[in-house]
Amino acid sequence: MKSIFDEITKNELEERMALLNENSERKWGKMTVGQMAWHCQYPLKLAIENKPTSKKGNLLVQLFFKKSMYNDKVWRKNLPTAPQLKAKEPKNFDDEVKVLQQLMHDTHQLKNREEWNPHPFFGRxxxxxxxxxxxxHLDHHLTQFSV
Structure with missing residues (x-):
């Protein structure tokens, strides 16, 4: 399975991101490309911030979905999105992509971090x-916009 911590994979993601533009059309779902770029920032921020959480995560989510977060099986189209990760208003494509690109870079820089706090939904x-x-996650949404 590819990882954002791998240099070649990070470069591939950056090259794919560069193929997007504000008129990129989605193959499924409701998000615009700007909303998708905004949506993709949250998981990266979680990794970067690495905040301790008092939450233990959802046991059902962990039992049924956790492995799908990092295995080789492709996610199906139109998976449900947590309400807080749904963009409710339009997002500026250029602004959101710049933030996303910086977060991708910052996340890649964590490749040597050894201590990781649990994910608030999925646990350790x-x-x-x-x-x-x-x-x-990034691959899923880039594929959603045909890149």
């Missing part, structure tokens, strides 16, 4: 799983 991940999860 290894460093490798964090990198794979970040790649998989």
């Amino acid at each position: 991940f290894t460093k490798e799983q964090w990198g794979q999860m970040q790649y998989k």
Whole structure:
């Protein structure tokens, strides 16, 4: 499984991001490309901030969905999105992509971090799983916009 912590994979993601523009059309879902770029920032921020959480995560989510976050199986189209991760208003494509690109870079720089706090929804991940999860989420949404 690819990981955002791998240099070649990070470069591939950056090249794919560069193919997007404000008129990129989605193959599924409701988000515009600007909203997608905004939406993709949250998981990267979670990794960067690495804040301790008092939440134990959702046991059902962990039992049924956690492995899908970092395995090789492709996510299906139109997966449900947590309400706080849904963009409710239009987002400026250029602004959101710049932020997303910086967050991708910053996340890649964490490749040597050894201590990772649990994810607030999914619980504990290894460093490798964090990198794979970040790649998989970005890949899913870049594929959504045909890049």
